[in-house]
Amino acid sequence: MENLLLQALSGLASASSLFLVASGLTVIFGVSRVVNFAHGSLYMLGAYLAFTLVTQLPRGHLGFWGGVVGAAIIVGLIGVVVEVLLLRRIYRAPELFQLLATFGVVLIVQDLALMTWGAQDLLGPRAPGLRGSTEILGLRFPLYELFLIGVGPVVLGLLWLLFHRTRWGTLVRAATQDREMVGALGVNQRMLFTSVFFLGSLLAGLGGALQLPRESVNLHMDLSIITEAFVVVVVGGLGSLSGAALAALLIGELHAFGILVLPKITLVLVFLVMALVLVVRPHGLLGKPEAAARGGQGSAAPLIGPAPPALRRLGLAALAVAVLLPPFLGDYALSVLTEMAILVLFAASLHLIMGPGGMASFGHAAYFGLGAYGAALAGQWLGAPMLAGLALAPLAAGIFGLVFGFFCVRLSGVYAAMLTLAFAQIAWSVAFQWVELTGGDNGILGVWPDRWAAPKLVYYYLALVLCLGATLLLRRVIHAPFGYALRAQRDSTLRAEAIGIDAFRIRWLGFGLAAAAAGIAGGLFAYAKGSVFPTYMDIPRSVDALLMVLLGGVHTLSGPIVGALALTGLQEQLVRITDYWRLVLGSIIVLLVLFFPQGLAGAARARWEARHGDA
Amino acid sequence: MLSVSGLSAYYGRAQILDDVALEVGAGEVVVLLGRNGAGKSTTMKAIMGLVPPAAGSVRFDGAEIAGREPFEIARRGLGYVPEERRIFTELSVLENLEVGRRPATAALRPWTPERLFALFPSLGSMQDRPGGRMSGGEQQMLTIARTLMGNPKLILLDEPSEGLAPVIIERMAEAIRALKAEGLSILLSEQNLHFAQAVSDRATIIEKGRIRWSGTIPELLAADEVREQYLSV
Amino acid sequence: MATLEVAGLEKSFGGVRAVQGVSFAVHPGEMLALIGPNGAGKSTCFNMLNGQLRPDAGTVRLLGREITGLAPRQVWRLGVGRTFQITATFGSMTVLENVQMALLSHHRRLGGLWRPVARLDAAPARALLGRLGMADQAERPCGILAYGDLKRVELAIALANEPKLLLMDEPTAGMAPQERVALMALTAEIARESGIAVLFTEHDMDVVFSHADRILVLDRGRLIAEGAPAAVRADPNVREVYLGSGAVTGAH
Structure with a gap:
């Protein structure tokens, strides 16, 4: 019985941490409709930066908490940089393309973190004043976990006040629906979006920084948290803060008890739950049907027709090589x-x-x-x-x-x-x-x-x-x-x-x-x-498939073919010539998204049509 | 107040506006008439900066605003009421008004929610209702009220009568006359000639992205061949 | 026999009674207009007729056969064509392909995996477009068409399965005055020729009074008047809730 209580408490602490990260993700999605894959990277950076700051600053309350808050703010600013340099330019691109761009950022951050902090796990100090444990029903429970349990509800309450009781919050909720109209009413929507990114990234950074006393800091934190955060956001309903809180609670407790009941199933438990929730409630627990946000929609997909003669010749040439060369x-x-x-x-x-x-x-x-x-x-x-x-x-x-x-x-x-x-x-x-x-x-x-x-x-x-x-x-x-x-x-x-x-x-x-x-x-x-x-x-293999289709271009079948050849060729070469192939590949992806938003085949087709005056 | 000259704009490679020129004087109501797809909405969007003008000049209140961002243009006192209403459906009536609120700059009497509820009485009785649960006519009034909260000197009203019941259109006409009486300048776009002539001082006709005719309402009513050629009524 | 018979239709949304006790009939070749203030329940009514919404109570009969609660695609198969207030066409296809899709679906050939669409049902699709004056636009993508032309494409699609009933939700919204009259004149001509019953909602009183054989007036979910255009126009109740004085709308 007591054991179950402890397990429930530790589930609450996980839920709280999970909510911090997921709330940032859902806030950013709500406003910008960007599915930010790089959110986990911001979380990881929060943990690394907190490690550096806390170990460099003088020991004690100021050093530790100053380090944690400082890390969160720096991560918020990094989010601003990503928004201004990259995402701001692709708000009008299709959702999956934005996802691709943020995936490029994931790769870049992974290698930058590897260069800065090295490959070994880092162990941070424990929180001053919260090192010990307390007795609950005769069992010892770490104070720091108790502290974390309190953080989640406090952040939820503050966010609710921010969104419903301030002018900024009203503007953000309006921009969620129609960003262009908000601009036409005299609101600087760029600043508004940037500030939302700051807030969302800060929450991710804070979530990461607060993990310092709980677990070691390593290079796998980004992808492990992003999957869970996505699950929480989707189960809760995209853009819904209270939904994210509810889902974080559900997932946190499932983890805690899943280990007790069915240790074998823990790997898949959250996904089983997500599948179940989505089958029953197609928009998550508290989500609403997605209304298409205005001002961010691409135009209609192009017609399909016979391949242009140039492409046909190119295809035949490639086929000839594929048959004759081997x-x-x-x-x-x-x-x-x-x-x-x-x-x-x-x-x-x-x-x-x-x-x-x-x-x-x-x-x-x-x-x-x-x-x-x-x-x-x-x-x-x-x-x-x-x-x-x-x-x-x-x-x-x-x-x-x-x-x-x-x-x-x-x-x-x-x-x-x-x-x-x-x-x-x-x-x-x-x-x-x-x-x-x-x-x-x-x-x-x-x-x-x-x-x-x-x-x-x-x-x-x-x-x-x-x-x-x-x-x-x-x-x-x-x-x-x-x-x-x-x-x-x-x-x-x-x-x-x-x-x-x-x-x-x-x-x-x-x-x-x-x-x-x-x-x-x-x-x-x-x-x-x-x-x-x-x-x-x-x-990773599913992501590879996505990359191939999106790199090549989604509108014609030649797109994925080009994408598949380009990606396998690129990875093959990069791994051979550099240890930092992720950095290079990530940068290439980001540049492609910025300059060839239709994919490689799409860009080639557009260029060909422009030259031949075909509409 | 507003002076547009040589304005052209493109969607992709298609030219939508070609050398558009028009004037709106202080306190004046000017209607932009034309068929669907003639370029009325695009003219308004280009003035507002929502469609980037490829060439030409837009002077408002003594300053050049062509090429500026929409929010900067709005802050100078130009209000925009879009054709499709575009109210914030998740926000209440009062919150919708809050989004539009800007400090008063013009010499006109500043707008408050109370004054707007006097102008549009049906809005006053549903202050906390979400925009999504209002009828089309109520939404159209809310979108005008929201723009007025920014205390503009001139508003661009894109097809305010479209899709509304005749009785509501009558109320809309009364509201526009009341706004004119307050000293507000208005550039209106319309296909409904009955409505346009009831509220406007002058008319400008646009067809295939070019201005074809400009004059006063009495002149337009006298010029049968112009109405026949461009408005097909 | 009436083409469409509606009896005692009811629908509520979260306690608000959007449509209550609506009954009427449409006959072959007849143009019946449904008018009323915004929010009177016209669209709700419409969506219950073709199955997009399930009524809380009441029955919808097509040629005597009950179709209440069937899915839109089943209702379509029974011979009900539909155009939308905001046009809905396939933007990544040409005008011709849009019409071909309706024909292929009508002939139940959409499962085909082998023969290219280009060679299927193209001739009847062209004929249909010709009838609507759209033959020269056949190869243009629907995504770049002018609004008035899109409305004609919708009409062509709606006519593809030789419907007995056409439901047109604000068919002329967003069109220029002359285009409006031309489109409705064409619709009326086709309807009379082929004995199609047409039910349409409309805010343009010029269109309503010049093309409707009969008019229904809906206010707050209830039918408040029904009859010939002249009678409806003279009804003081209708003037009060909907038509107004007619000074700015042409409804005089």
Whole structure:
């Protein structure tokens, strides 16, 4: 009994910390509609800066608390710099592009932190005056945790007063809905946005700084907190402060008790809860249906048509190289080329969902991984030959795509994206923790191609034919009635339903088709590598897929193809030439977003059309 | 008060405004008439800085404002009432007014919520109601009241009668006459000629982004061929 | 038989009774206007007819068959076309493709994965556009069309499945006076030719009084008048709540 109470208290302390970070994220989203992936990086910087300040300043109350507050303010200012230099320029870009830009910032901050503070974990001092513990019902409970429990409600109360009882708050709430109109009424909306970013970043920094006495400071803090913060914000309802508080409480306590009850399930528990909440309440616990914020919408997507002759020639030339060159290449180059072919299909399959479908998926790796596991498990447990495995891969991925998609495609925007992420994490943790079936972390080894396909060159041609064929098939579908129906429900669900199109069904089947195509890619990848690991469906792989589609451009199928080739080529090269490849890659992403907001293929197309005077 | 000359503007590569010129004198109500898509809204947005003018001059109260940010233009005393109302639906009536509030600069009597509720009585009875739960007519009144809270010297009123019931349009006309009596200058855009002639001193006709005709309301009523050619009534 | 029969329609939102006890009928070839002040419940009424909203009580019958509570797409399949107050078209498609989509859906061919849309139902789509005077705009993207033309595209889409009933929510909002008259004249002509019943809401009294065969007046969720244009115009109650003196609106 007492143990449970302690556990509940420690859950409250986690909830409080989580709320600090999530409140900043939700405040920033509410006003700017920017899904700020870099929010976790600000949290990490808060912790690092607090470490530096607290250890440099004289010991004692002033040194510690001054250090914590100082770190929070510096992080607030860093947020201002990011807003002024980057985000301010892309408020009109599509939501996912902003996400891409902030992901670039994540990479940059990771390497900057590595350069400044090194790779080793740092242990900060404990808070003066709160070092000891107190007795609650005869059990000892750390004072600092008790202090944290108090911080959350105080911050919530202050934020509520700020937003509902000050002119600044009224202006911010107005700008949330229509920023341009607020400007036309004489409000300097740039300053307003910058001040909101300052507040949100400061909260993230404070959240990080306050962790100093609780845990070590390290380079993984950013991504671990951002996933949880996103879960909290989405479960609570985007933009809702009280929702975030409620969700933080829920997630904090779930963590605390999940460890007691089902230690095995902790990895996935929060995602299970998020999936459950979103299935029942599509806009989170206290969220409202997302009204499109004015003044930030892009124009209508362009028409699709036959590829321009220049692109057609370029494609044929690339194909000729892909067919004719390999016999003269070594094994390593063949592996890289095989991987490239596979990733082109992977990116093209995500494009079907994101481009024509108008949906976002943060968890597309799930279907890649399910394809890979489908093939590998069939080989290991049923002794299926390679071709059977390759046939099973899209089947497994497609079936799971239909099951998961059944729930995901009912939601919209960020909610849909987060539900796809939740399902991907659930799939990942099953692969990770069902050791008896999947081998867990050790994966499944010995997934080799049949003898005839074993030579690298043969396997390369097999992958090329299957991937190219599937990609061209997807293109065919986009130009056929089904693809048009997908775009129809994206352009106007209202009109689509009014002419008898079942938008849900079309999205659902589109999702399943994309999953099956990703499954082919996954199956081919399994035999190419000879093994399957849970990392095939982890978050970084999903992010890779997003990067490929967004880098290339979401509006034409040539986009993801270019994106896949560019990203794999870039990563391959960067890792080889520098230790700080994240810094370089992040900077490249940021620059691309700033200067090629339509993606690489989109920019090339725009340039071509401008030169040929085509509207 | 407001003097526009040589104004042109583009959306992408399409030219929407071409060499637009118009004048609004102090205390005057001028109506910009034209078909849908003729460039009325864009003219107003370009004056307000919401669409960047590609060329031309916009002088307001003695200063050049072309190329300035919307908030700077608003602070000089130019109020903008958009066509689509664009009230803040989550905010109450009073909060909507608060967003528009700016210190008085003009020689005109400063506006307070109380004075605005006298001008638009139906708003006074719903001060705490969220904007999203008001009817179209009430929203249209709120959006004008919100702009007046900024104590402007001149307001740009974009199609205030669009989508309103005839009785509400009559009340709107009365309100505009009352504002004129206060000494406020108004640039109005309209397609409804009945409404325009009931409230305006002068008219300017725009067609395909160019000014085609300017004159007083009696002159417009006398010029049948002008009305036929550009307004098709 | 009446094309559409509505009886005792009711709808409340959070305690506010938006529509109460509304009953009426529309007959083949008839132009019926639904007018009333903003917030009188016209849009709510409309949305219950094509299934976007489920009524709290009452029935909606199409050619004698009850359609209350069916989804919009099912209502459409039974022969109800709809245009929206704010036009809703597919912005990433051409005018022709927009109409093709309606035809393909009507012919239940949207599941096709192989044959390109370019070759499907193009000829009937062109014919429909020709009838609405939009043939020369067929290849233009809907995203860049002038508003008046978009309204015509919507009408073409709404006519694609040979509807028995057309629901038009403020069909001429945002159009120039002459365009308004032309669009409604065309609608009336098509309706009479094909025996389509048309129910429309409208704020432009010129349009209402020159094109409606009959007028319904809604105020605070209730029907307060119904009849021929001249009778409705003369009704003192209607003048009081809606038409006003007519001095600034042309409703005299």
